[in-house]
Amino acid sequence: KMVGCGLLTAKKNPVPLKSVEVELQVKDHVATVISTLNYQNKEDKPIEALFVFPLPGDAAVCHFSADIGQTHIVAELKEKQQAREEYDDALSSGQQAFLLEESEQSPDIFSLSVGSLPPGESASIRLQYVIELAVEADGALRFCLPAVLNPRYQPQGPGVPVSSVPASEIPYSLSFSARVSSPRPVSKVESSCSLEPLQYLNTDHTEAAVKLAAGHKFDRDVELLIYYKDAHQPSAVVEAGQDSAQPGTLMGDPVVMVSLYPEFPESVVSKRASCGEFVFLVDRSGSMDCPTNNWNQQETRISSARDTLLLLLKSLPMGCYFNIYGFGSSYDHIFLQSVEYSEKSMEEALKKVKVMQADLGGTEILQPLQHIYSQPCISNQPRQEYNYSYSTLYYNFCWLFVYRPASSLNAGMTSKRALRRAGQPRRDPLLQLVSLQKASGCWLLDAALASVLGKTSEEVEKSKPAEVSSEVWATILALIWLHGFKMDAKDEWELLAVKAASWVQAQNAPCVKDCVDASNALLGCRVHKEALGL
Known part of the structure; x- marks a missing residue:
């Protein structure tokens, strides 16, 4: 059974x-x-409550507190066993207590045991976390507040986002305000929801504030896009140390954050687009045979790894080099040495990935790393290594944790959330569509593609503009489907879509706009040609 979100009783x-x-x-x-989330126990008896909430995979909790009636409790970081014992002792003596832990079923879900909530009593829970904002292709910084804080709006499967629910069914309200500050002027702030006008707080526009428009219901994800002027200029922000902290400690001393967001000339980017040696290092220890979560026991970590490798292999540029290593107590590799990426080498790798199992025993990563970096580098192909592994270290602390299911040693090229969300694989037509893409970036017009698109072969063939080749038509259809139906998974397919768009442009195909219009009409979408990168 899937974990609900929000404040729950012992019976969920x-x-x-x-x-x-x-x-x-x-x-x-x-x-x-x-x-700050405000709840009320409307039962006629006390309840022991559990607060369950999701966090982004790269967020770090820095404060947690709760108010029940006149009682104010602030969480403290303690060793896990000690924290559990003190929590049990407090409950048995009739005291109110809280215990915040990482969920054992999913690494990006926290659970907080609130203790006894008297009848009619209200509870106010305050959570604070920090996160680095993702940079979009147009330079915007993206923040998203998911609408999953109430169990009734929890998605029906892992990794399925909530985009909208009927506003008339929302029994609570949302107050949302944002304050933006930067060494650079704030250009604008956009949102998927209605906003009040942006207010600048100083004359040079480096500080600004914005709020959701009045009457907003938490019936969809709240997304903010923040734009700075001169976004590619280096900047630095200094934060003073806390007065209450001991000087000479991390929290007591001032710190500086330097942001570097370089902009490379198009000539440099295009020249390096097909360069690189990409080495994927996959954990194949016995622990990878465990379920990724508690609501789908059939979905294992190793099957998630196979899905992630499919996405990454399809995203590689033609002309690069690649190899895949598996490690456990021993290690192996698909090719004796990195090979040039082509249709033949990609298909050979995917065949071996398809049968990849968690059958290499323990977790020893040093030897494969030594072997990888003992190999001679390929001329003009900078090496980049990607590690896919679930941590085998058990964190012995409650409240604060660090968890990264996969990390890149060089962030030059990666299918961002395909790695970060590897524990939340997508078992839907997306993977079927991706599996049909050729190494060059195109799709073929065949029955398999038509099936993924939900159409018959006759419907797809009949809608094709006469002047366009079957491959160009099939590729534009696939791009329209991705943009029209899978925008929630864009970070998984973004790179392979860029490769597909580049392939279309290289064909110098006529009537591309007609293809886009015909694809929209066939699939019931409204995707603009510019959104496809054409």
């Missing part, structure tokens, strides 16, 4: 949520999110 029934107050503080490229 939701405690009514009254309101959500979110304050967003953005400093350059980093955001601090302060959420």
